Amino acid sequence: MHDMPQTERCRTAIETSRHFREEVPDVVEKLVASCGAGTCFDHIGPEPIPSREAVIDLIHRINRLLYPGYFIRTRIEDFNLRYYFGQEATALFELLSEQITLAMRHDCVRHNLPCIQCEEQGQKAAISFMHELPNLRAVLATDIRAAFEGDPAAKGYDEIIFSYPGLLAVTIYRIAHRFFEQSVPLIPRIMSEHAHSVTGIDIHPSAHIGESFFIDHGTGVVVGETTEIGDRVRVYQGVTLGALSLPRNEVERLRTRKRHPTIEDDVIIYSGATILGGETVIGARSVIGGNVWLTESVPPDTRVYLKKPDLIYIGGTR
């Protein structure tokens, strides 16, 4: 092609381009066909579903009400505080009602139920959640204090609110858990997996967690669906509170069972520890050492450590 005259090269290039472009309709027909085949997943029909993007926007909006003044670029002062809350709360009510309604309607359609009250139910759930905001703020204040008391690197409360992934994950968990308690479908899990994505901390919205909870560093933490955690518990990166191994074919039977452990008040669990099983109880004030693997209960006031592992040293002069 180097030797072609300029005009010819241009024409060739244009024709080539047209050639490939003309295959787009083939692709489109194949995609349409793949939707009718019944093997692939799609959401085609008159009922819309919640929007992942809109649910993430809701998280930001709720955060602005929970931590007023931290996540906006305008100033809040005493004289305009009521205007600020008024404007934010009004907008939140509309947007939250809409997404909850979509989630409920989607669930009705999925179960072939009539959906005459979804809109009303959506608004009811939205306002009921919003009445809880001051209580959420109070519980989150205990989490913030626990972070400051538990982390020698913390320089102040603002740093924690601004930047600690543990607090962000717990904040989103507490929001999602509230929606879970209200039996709102889909939205709690979208919220908790958003938290997982930005923090590396995976807390199922149906877990129960007491006040003054602190997760330090946090990447890799997993808190399973039926976990119960008391007050003033501290957890480090890479801790798994999980289920025992699942034999294939028993998954269905296990969907409704308590499969994850119970952690009582004032327990500390160091990095990389794994605690498994629905009947495992870690007694109050116990300390679980780093990398410990536990599938049985521990009485209160126990410290559990790994026996010093046998290390092999090669070279060096000790």
Added chain:
Amino acid sequence: MHDMPQTERCRTAIETSRHFREEVPDVVEKLVASCGAGTCFDHIGPEPIPSREAVIDLIHRINRLLYPGYFIRTRIEDFNLRYYFGQEATALFELLSEQITLAMRHDCVRHNLPCIQCEEQGQKAAISFMHELPNLRAVLATDIRAAFEGDPAAKGYDEIIFSYPGLLAVTIYRIAHRFFEQSVPLIPRIMSEHAHSVTGIDIHPSAHIGESFFIDHGTGVVVGETTEIGDRVRVYQGVTLGALSLPRNEVERLRTRKRHPTIEDDVIIYSGATILGGETVIGARSVIGGNVWLTESVPPDTRVYLKKPDLIYIGGTR
């Protein structure tokens, strides 16, 4: 400065500001000089390179074709399905062709090759990828079913498509792997590291992975470049399928060798397990327990567990 008259303070403040601002050109000259020195990295020249931002946009666009109706806020119904695919596919063809062309051109320049056909090749690779979309949809449907069957916490397929990081990572892997097979440079790795960033799951685009693959929780999972994984494999958070340690200076020799393990059909690997080495084969239907560290092969139908570690209990009453 407290006692200065107002006008004087203002002037001082303005002058100070001008003083620091006037140093900006010095900084600029130093930065220009640092580009000529040959020690720093920059991309200066007439040929543009792919845009990370544009490649991430491509992922979203491809996702909208793979899961129609899930990641948009408008409704798709039977009557407008063809219009939807038509519009999305046309736009994707243009944008994909452009980025692939840029990646190929960048590679030509880097190897001092002529680049007369990059644009045509880019369009060819784009349309060829798009013809694969229905097949990708079918394989991903097996992954979605595997997630539902493998996770007792899953409430339905929509929840998995909307929010499971494991599915997102596998979706992006399957997209990136297809581009890798087409020898498209740079773009597959940008895609897989985007997946790594949002899910904590690091799958190299050149790994081979069979159908019905499920990663639960997923944070910290690493699947190395030359890993081979069969069908119906399930993997949990923190699992590494990696290379044996690399003596310094041998890196160059290893660039083309199989360095990562082979996992046969129907294997389950629990959280935190590490399997290393290019000659390590985990036989079909085997189960690898949590935190197990393996550098040798395991025959089919084997269960491998850590011997219960010696724990030290202090205090408590057992």
Added chain:
Amino acid sequence: MHDMPQTERCRTAIETSRHFREEVPDVVEKLVASCGAGTCFDHIGPEPIPSREAVIDLIHRINRLLYPGYFIRTRIEDFNLRYYFGQEATALFELLSEQITLAMRHDCVRHNLPCIQCEEQGQKAAISFMHELPNLRAVLATDIRAAFEGDPAAKGYDEIIFSYPGLLAVTIYRIAHRFFEQSVPLIPRIMSEHAHSVTGIDIHPSAHIGESFFIDHGTGVVVGETTEIGDRVRVYQGVTLGALSLPRNEVERLRTRKRHPTIEDDVIIYSGATILGGETVIGARSVIGGNVWLTESVPPDTRVYLKKPDLIYIGGTR
């Protein structure tokens, strides 16, 4: 409600909606009250604080100066290089000065200090940081070369700059560490937690890290506040350089102590290893094997491995 005439159903729906909407002012009053109670956290007052969003924008802007040509969609060539740096540096100076000033002012208010010079100090810190940019570029070039030499999967330098999370985390660490050295409050930690969020790598801005530092894969890596790392160190995913366990009530005393280890030149630390304690020194050229747990020093030139753990094999035919 199924049997209601159409008009009545509509009226009921509108009234229901008005009913829930009318509760919004109650919620607003409760939120206002929760701010006066002294138990919750808020930032209400005339002084604004830095914006998380603006600080993340600063990271992107600084990245564009550190890696010219990589993260923009326009072309940089020799003839417009000075214009590019000039425009970007001017904008950076303004935006950086503003955020540093806000951070300093916020700190003054918090400690009840007068804040007459915050704006001047903010500009001074901004320009002083910018004078360091060419040096940062030179150090980052050593990190990029270390990544290429340490990873057999690396196909070229561009791939590393575009997509390696380890390089992104180290880049943001080096930026944040510079601000930390300038005693800029809040901003370094917001930056490092942004890096943590997008890479899963948690490096405290006050740690000391030498040149040619490479983190491979990286998810779950923690480098604590008082860690010291020499030159040419390589670290893999899941490595913790942390503090020994903190007895409750001793946190306050420990805030100013060296609590994290020292890693000398040319050390390699494989995935999942944990090294704890302020007096722990890993001697030069040592290699720490995967999953090793260390709370004591290791002399130079030592290789430390876990003794092969006792595994239990059930079934299979070996």
